[in-house]
Amino acid sequence: MGSNGANGSSGAMSACARLRQMLAQPNEIITAVGVYDGISARLALNEGFKCLYMTGAGTAASVLGMPDLGITNMTDMVTNAGMIAGLDPTVPLIADADTGFGESLAVSRTVRAYMQAGVAAMHLEDQPLNKRCGHLGSKELVTEDVYFRRLRAAAATRDQLRAQTGQDIIIIARTDSLQALGYEAAVDRLRKAGEAGAEVAFLEGIVTKEQLENVCRDIKDTGMPVLLNMVSGGVTPEVSIAEASKLGFRIIIFPSAVLSVVMEAAQAQLKHLKETGLQKIPESRKHQGPKLLFEAMGMDERVEFDRKVGGQSYTQGI
Incomplete structure (x- = not known):
């Protein structure tokens, strides 16, 4: 995989360059x-994770209060991704x-927006626009022509912006x-996806240990790293x-x-509040108030920044 280490003139x-560097370590897996x-x-950042993943299902649920049934649009997704990526730009975000x-022009616009969001x-993926979570049943597919056209549009946009601005993004198929088609056909799609410009392979909805054991070996000659999706309670063996x-696997x-x-x-807390009229507060959090949350959200760093630039708002403490 090619590498572009600079980000602008700084x-x-x-x-992206950091993620490429991580992928270049042959015996390491990116979590x-x-x-x-x-x-x-x-x-997640506070716990020291070196890579984050923005879940589409989680975005649909948290941003829209909706299920993962193709309801989110590009603006919903890229706005959330940009916020997450901006919290610590040194930590790669896979989204x-x-x-x-949409079709080619819409895909190109999406790639540009994701790149600009960091x-x-x-x-x-190769589902139609009315897609659904990969761990639900009765999924529909687009034709290979449509799928590979999406990937070619994404790769062409990546290459164009990389040449023009130095920005970069890794395209995962x-x-x-x-x-619907079985293991051999799915692997064949991923192999062809590499020819269309994808750089990482992602076989969604693996259902057997045998498939887990075979997929990396069966794609190895393409040079594409393979990503594993480990959904809690999903169809894939844990x-x-x-x-x-x-x-x-190179990414999980x-x-x-x-x-x-x-x-x-949250459901347990709400049930307890509804039934008793009281909140359930762990002993470790009693008398802490909202300060514990604010500290986890980076309050100390924000206060220190304000102090360094001459601010007076927090000189008496919080």
Whole structure:
């Protein structure tokens, strides 16, 4: 995979260049935890994750309060991605871009928007515009011609902007064809996706250990790294990061790692409040008030910045 280390004229390494550098380490696996809003992204950064993943399902749920059924549009997705990528521009963000939100010209516009938002990598899939979560049933597909046209449009836009501005983005080809067409046909789509300009392969909805064991080997000769999607409670057999690395995967994403536990905890809190009239507050958080949240969201750094530029707002403390 090619590399472009500069970001504008500053000479600083861009998030995309950093992700390319990580992918260039042959025995390392990139772990990208799924985030969907400012809180989840901040907490992941605080824990020291070196790569983030913006989940489309989480974006649909948190931004729109809707299911992952192709309801989000480009503006919804790129606005959320730009906010997350901007929290720490040194940490690469891989972002769901669904179908690219249209035909060639729309895909090109989407790629430009994601690049300008600071996204390091984006994945495009072969479902129609009325797509659905990859771990639901009865998924439909577009033809190979339509799919590869999306990828060629994405790759051409990436190459054009890279030449003009030095910006860069990694194009990930996701196929949802395993369910309808079978393993061999799905792998064949990914191989052809590489010829269309994709740089990373993503077989969605893996359902057997055998498929997990074979896919990296079956795509190895293309030179494309393979991404594994580990959805909480999804159709894919659960493997650890170490196991995924041993199987040959180069990227592993955990889209619902945060969302699933937040949903459960929030439902329990709301149920308790409705039934008792009281909030359930852990002992460790009693008497902390909102300060604990604000500190996790970077309050100390913001206050210090204000002090350094001569601000007086926080001289008496918070």
